[in-house]
Amino acid sequence: MDFSFTEEQSMLRDTVASYLADNYSFDQRRAALKAEPGWRPQVWKAFADELGILGAAFSEEQGGLGGGTTDNMVIMEELGKALVVEPYLPTVVIGGGFLKHGKPAGADELIGKIIAGEAIIAFAYAEPQGRYTWSDLKTTAKKDGAGYVLNGHKAVVIGAPYATHLIVTARTGGGQRETQGVSVFIVPKDAKGVTTRDYPTVDGFRASEVYFENVAVGAEAMIGPEGQALPLVEKVMDEAVAATCAEACGVLRQLHEGTVEYARQRKQFGQPISSFQVLQHRMVDMFIQLEQSISMTYMADIMLAGSDLERAKGASAAKVQIGKACKFVGQNAIQIHGGMGMTDEMAIGHYFKRATMIEAAFGSTDHHLARYEILSLGKVA
């Protein structure tokens, strides 16, 4: 049994933390989000060249540093602490996950570009009608000669405005919600027939509605088996959930520490409000939620290496804990900050907004609770 981080992982954490401390203050972030293009390519370039973290989770044969999901966890927690919007999750965790597990032709070349900071990926899986059922797809990919033609509408594709590639789920067969017939494609964003409507999200990211109109791709664009790719999607989703849980731990830590700090300084009735027991106990309950969330994030990371059932149960259990913690810690952080918590100028509200969006990311608390119930019966979706 081992819950410690390797020396490399601890160094990785320090490297990311110190770069962000110097380059990702709340004010720097706010200025970048307000301007175009809404993110900082120079930060991404620094991730690739200066820090070299984009290869941390890839094998040495692929040009990476030989790490894995635990390295993603370490990085994501630090990114969460600084509310980083640059697309590590969609590019490295999700894009990298599909390329590693699905092993499409050209995967190594694209991984090389990811590590170099040249390829940025967005994951187009959600559809307006699909909610959190990943197989609920109206987007179609029809066989056309050796390749396929894609048609459909993908909803709220986070990071699409700055992506070079889209990973798209689409039906090559089966009915709208069937588990059979799901396929995955990688499509250059500048492919003919791809159009987007871009907008900001409430938590500072940029996202798009993405429309595919007779987009022709070759056979080499397919990732995983034709029509049988749902298990691959589930696996990558679970890795994304675990990474998001790690990001949430960083967000929750800041919400908690920021609240304790504020309560110490803020005086009412002639004393710091941190001296009031009712607020002390609230902050202790927030702390317990944070600690439980860290425990569950480690658990989820460990279970990623287990069987499909263990992996799925672990991810869903962790997401339930994180979802509840994001709501409780976030809401109480604002409450204890009082009126100041309602202002745009204080960082706390921005952490609250990210925490709230994490609640629903890759499936809500109720979604994962229901999934956990089914998995408890020993069935893998």
Place this chain on the structure above:
Amino acid sequence: MNLDFSPEDNAFREEARAFLAQSYPKELREKQARGETLGKEDYLSWHRILAKKGWAAPSWPKEWGGTDWTPTQKYIWSEEQARADTLGILPFGVAMLAPVIYTFGTEEQKAKFLPDIRDGKIWWCQGYSEPGAGSDLASLKTRAERVTGDDGKEYYIVNGQKTWTTLGQHADWGFFLVRTDPDSKPQAGISFLLIDMKTPGITVRPIITLEGGHEVNDVFLDNVKVPVENRVFHENQGWTCAKALLAHERSGIAGVARSKRGLERVREMASTELADAGGALLADPFFKRKVAELEIDLTALEFTELRTLAGESSGKGPGTESSILKIKGTEIQQRLQELALEAAGHYGAPFLGEGGHNSGVGPLHSIDTAGDYFNGRKTSIYGGSNEIQRNIIAKMVLGL
């Protein structure tokens, strides 16, 4: 970052499992199955078997009988005991008093008391709480005045009342917090005394708790004469011992392995009980959801405990995490009792008393579900109430 057990750990698990299968007394298992009230000998018989194996006091220093197990082995041992539904060793001597004696006691006290505690020869009880001193333990009033006896030796004369003394009706000896200096600050005037319960002037009176059981007692002390050599650590510095003891009292309190077993039992129960709509209660959407949420919270507690264990194994002492484990552990135990009572439906109500399992009233699994629920409310109150635990975290961890 992994959950792998070493080959040595797996071998240890096999050994523990085989030992429990072979050595746990059959009569005791049958009594437990019938739901009978267990007596002094029932507890001590199992304690003595463990002592003979050398496993009665795993956490002690090796020279006094500790096993030198790694935190992982202790974790395995608690899991295997829960899996085998064994009684636990009573905490009063082995887990609570002994660490005080081997940390603060004299060599004579160690030699006199530790072997008997380890071997289950003496039943200990705890004399801490008083009618006026619960969460505010340091306000205790039981008075100990120092006198020179007719034999020329030094004694304390103890007068006062202790309460909530668990299983004090069986006790041979008790460890007591008494006030030796009424004039100093509350914490500064307390001493830690070991008292033979057969000393004249001690009266033990049962307190019947709301579920009808007799577990706790009042203990009255009327001019009880205690030799000064039965004081542990310095006069007026007993609070130091008390605090150390409370930390030990909390550390085993998460009860993860027992709660996992309890969750299995709730599942078994709910798979035969029926839901309103027909079909198993376990398939009822509302009940099922409560079971799933509880299981997820139990997983979070388990991994928090494992992180604590891992922290210990890499050389960091048991920290204030024990307060988190106490709060979450007792909340989960109470939710399990709630679910079992809920699952029992109509048959939560019959109050059948001793031998209820032979009454033919309702299914066996429903018997005592209400009693367990009522009795279980104590867990968030004792060992420093869960509100006191929050005060501890606020002060020690958050620095408020």
